[in-house]
Amino acid sequence: MNLTYLGHACFLLETSKAKILFDPFINPNSIVQEIRKSTLDKTLVSKLSVDEIECDYVLISHGHEDHVADAESILQRTGAKVVSNFEIVSWFNEKGISNNHPMNHGGSWEFDFGKIKYVSAVHSSVLPDGTYGGNPGGFIIQADGQTIYYAGDTALSYDMKLIGEEFNLDYAILPIGDNFTMGPKDASKAAKFVGCNNVIAMHYDTFGYIKVDHDKVQQLFSKNGQSVTLMSIGETKEI
Numbered sequence: 001m002n003l004t005y006l007g008h009a010c011f012l013l014e015t016s017k018a019k020i021l022f023d024p025f026i027n028p029n030s031i032v033q034e035i036r037k038s039t040l041d042k043t044l045v046s047k048l049s050v051d052e053i054e055c056d057y058v059l060i061s062h063g064h065e066d067h068v069a070d071a072e073s074i075l076q077r078t079g080a081k082v083v084s085n086f087e088i089v090s091w092f093n094e095k096g097i098s099n100n101h102p103m104n105h106g107g108s109w110e111f112d113f114g115k116i117k118y119v120s121a122v123h124s125s126v127l128p129d130g131t132y133g134g135n136p137g138g139f140i141i142q143a144d145g146q147t148i149y150y151a152g153d154t155a156l157s158y159d160m161k162l163i164g165e166e167f168n169l170d171y172a173i174l175p176i177g178d179n180f181t182m183g184p185k186d187a188s189k190a191a192k193f194v195g196c197n198n199v200i201a202m203h204y205d206t207f208g209y210i211k212v213d214h215d216k217v218q219q220l221f222s223k224n225g226q227s228v229t230l231m232s233i234g235e236t237k238e239i
Contacts, residue, residue: 001144003239004047005231007032009067009153009202011173012055015143018113021055022139022150023067024074029206035233044234050074057111060084061152062125063091063133066206072097083116087134091127105137114143119163121154123181146170146239149194153203156186156193164195171239172196175203176217176228177210184217188224199228200237 004012007029013020026032032048039045046052050070058071058080068088075082075097082092082100089102103109108117117140125133138152140163149163149172163169172191175181181203182190191199199221204212214230221228231237 001146001239002236003200004236005202005233006048006053007233008206009061009175011150011202012053013141013148015113017143018056018111019054020057020059020113020141021053021074021080022059023061023152024050024053024058024070025066025068026050026053026070028065028069031206031233041234047234051077054078055080056113058082059116059139059150060088061121061138061150062123062136063088063127063131064125064153065128067153068128075099083139085118085134085137087132088125088127091131091133103137105135108140114141116141119149120157120159121152122157123153123155140167140169142167148239149173149196151175151190153181156182156190158193160190160193164193167194169194169196169198171198171200173200173202176201176212177204177206178212179209181210184212184220188221188226188228191221191226192224197226199226201228201230204230 002014009023011022086102089100103118121136121138123136125136127133139150141148174187176187
């Protein structure tokens with residue numbers, strides 16, 4: 001499988017059977033805009049073009065604008081299936097996006113590429129127009145013999161220990177930016193709770209509130225016997 005980081009909390013996971021996009025926030029991301037202006041790498045610019053992203057599924061953890069901003073246009077253009085909680089799916093359905101699959105906490109479903117379980121996240125959720133966004137969540141994805149935890153925006157929670165008891169995770173995609181979510185220290189503890197030493201960081205550096213010192217983050221996780229990857233925007237990692 002390949003994982004491409006598109007900035008903030010947005011990733012594109014390519015399995016053998018499907019392309020899965022998480023929390024699309026690309027066009028409004030000021031860092032992405034600067035990359036588009038300055039880069040000479042046409043491949044990178046293409047990766048960051050909302051009009052060129054292809055996907056089969058769009059997974060949305062919660063309703064905040066920095067997680068749904070580009071979802072509607074991508075869903076309309078690609079015909080991808082949106083997977084989220086009942087409230088968010090209903091909101092998109094009212095916009096004419098009928099290819100959807102609603103879930104709620106603790107539920108799981110077998111899709112054509114593998115299995116998804118919707119798990120708890122401790123955060124808030126409201127959609128850009130003020131509509132109630134339901135309770136935020138995260139996703140456990142099982143595909144191609146791998147198990148990946150995408151935490152969404154969350155605080156550290158004891159519920160994460162239940163994930164470690166149920167699943168043997170290969171990767172945990174965790175927020176590290178602090179202020180609005182876990183910071184690095186709590187994210188390292190979250191990795192311990194879910195029983196996964198391979199962490200991919202998200203939700204950092206986009207805004208002033210969530211800028212992190214990359215070296216200190218690496219040192220913290222290393223000290224705790226864990227590996228953390230802070231991907232560059234547009235970078236693709238084989239997992």
